[in-house]
Amino acid sequence: MLNVKTPDEALNIIKSQFSALDNFEYLPLSEALGRTLAEDIKAEEYVPDFDRSTVDGFAFKAADSFGCSEAIPAIFTLAGEVKMGEKPEFTVNSGNCAKIPTGGAVPKGADCVQMLEYSENYGDGSIGIMKAPAPGQNIISRGDDVYPGKTVLQKGSVLRPQDIGALAALGIVSVSVAKKIKIGIISTGDELVRPEEKPKFGEIRDVNGPAVSALLKEYGAEVRYYGIVRDDERLLYSWCEKALRECDGLIISGGSSVGQKDAAEKVISSLGEVIFHGIAIKPGKPTILGKAGGKPVIGLPGHPAAAFLITKLFVLPLLNALTGRIDRAYSVNAVLSENLSANHGRAEIVSVKLKKEGERLIAEPVRGKSGLISVLSSSDGYFIIERDREGLPQGAEVQVYIN
């Protein structure tokens, strides 16, 4: 019989059995988007490196304008003009001001900038200020953004566009990132034909090969798809052995339900060891986790919806473990559209369509059996009913993970 684990047990086993490979590479910033940082990034500079104005206006001592108003402006002598990208060589003494553009360096002596909108140029070398700024107002001070030693990005973070911006600001134009993890995928099953073929009676096209490949590519893995291998233990063994030689991990899709042709489990046992066979979750129960030569081997269920959801819920966390990536998945709150019964004894993954109804999102369970690809393609996400729940009532709040 299956050696069945709960979803949490399965995830804990994955985390304890596999840790980050020490494979990293240096990439120029322009190629680092979406990659996983292999080191903490600490700043070595001040950003900004000088006090900058955030507006077009006039720089002066804030105290000189206290109490001013539209009726009684504070009058300053225009003592200079800051040019963009130049260090102002003058000092702004009490009673004086300097014209300054957005991004310009605040001259010595000034401790605030007031916007053009609150000023009047009398044309005689004097400037009226109608509203008093607080000291520091409209100024970004040196190091406000970043200072030497500050950790700006954590090891394991996936580089987002704004992180690329942060690194550019710090002058960091090359970063150490985890090498792309290389995963082999083998589809197995005598009933499978390639997508471009017309299935004969009793045959179906291989959906999991393309779908799981795409999911891993979207994650950021390098995927090597070995095609469809017949349900023949020796043949499957030799392909798996080849794939494990060439990749960091292997996924075998299909051939993992308990039955006459349970080739995947036998092959994984021959190559290494089966860690567990079965997760108490619906769909996706006949999932296998194995290990061969230190590398993970996953046996995915053959049903497309099950294979897809198991990849999301268990294979991507495995890839996180192998690359040291910090997970950053958020769920969306939605309201269940109908009563839902659930299996006792195992968790259930419910695929849903999301519909906006005023401010609320409504989650409508997508009907169908787990073999149906349309369950996935017409769904926006999924939520999980825990194993100890008998079901959920209409109107219950559910946490939907977006597909």
Add this chain to the structure above:
Amino acid sequence: MLNVKTPDEALNIIKSQFSALDNFEYLPLSEALGRTLAEDIKAEEYVPDFDRSTVDGFAFKAADSFGCSEAIPAIFTLAGEVKMGEKPEFTVNSGNCAKIPTGGAVPKGADCVQMLEYSENYGDGSIGIMKAPAPGQNIISRGDDVYPGKTVLQKGSVLRPQDIGALAALGIVSVSVAKKIKIGIISTGDELVRPEEKPKFGEIRDVNGPAVSALLKEYGAEVRYYGIVRDDERLLYSWCEKALRECDGLIISGGSSVGQKDAAEKVISSLGEVIFHGIAIKPGKPTILGKAGGKPVIGLPGHPAAAFLITKLFVLPLLNALTGRIDRAYSVNAVLSENLSANHGRAEIVSVKLKKEGERLIAEPVRGKSGLISVLSSSDGYFIIERDREGLPQGAEVQVYIN
């Protein structure tokens, strides 16, 4: 003065001024992930094309097992075995059953399958069934998933991994998708230096070039970055003209705040027309939308956080309009960690860090001025305070869009 629009007005203008370019290309399925469909996809086949078993077990007429139990099993004569991928040539008559694997074709005469777990093989050619299935149970019928003429994917959808799977199932191995939109980016400002340079006093590194490029690449655009152009109207004009010749649209970063060097607006006017200058939103007010030769030209504010958020909120919707892409952004519910005051008269974009506290997500506003890249890099997302709100109290529920 600025011709300022509200955020909604700005979005409506974008949608009314720009429509989908009729540029599409055919791609093999393996290269179509993340691309925007240029046509509705309708099925031409039944999926599955035959009645399939979803379990390993026995197929028979459901009525023959009604009333059976563990104590009193229904006894069937084993009349045949379905082989994977083969059309069963026999019929299951009343009182008979056939062995069938998961995915096997249900033989004529049978209308249900019962799992091995509820059966007993007496070894004398007879099989006991301990639990009666309903008609249709454990069978996916022909066309359950998809039938000819059913729209399985809508024009404008971005192809997700599961959609790639659906197309593979239908034998659709090439699809028509919108060509990648090509966007030119020019950074302008005398204070800017390239990220690999050490800024001299008064200079700063160009953050928007790399950050906005990465954001558009992540969206799926093709980006051509023309580098930093000095604040010189004629020089900027000639670079913009070149970029517009080579791209479908142009972004000019910086040079758009009202002041002495408002080159961007002048250049856009010379090249074509300025549609609006200013959005009533903070940060990001001095945003320009223009049009030249039918192509969009955006003037982004120079502040990195402002440029980034304006790109998210207005430039990506513009790219959706140009590619016909259907937007599918979801927000996450979170609880505000503190009282927040807001400007009257314009909407405010608040960057936040998200922290999990039990079941709830807490949104902590990230302090800082809009020029600070760390506001973005240390934030997980943002929410918007509408212009007519004076602020929000601690504990208010906010809709956070993930960065």
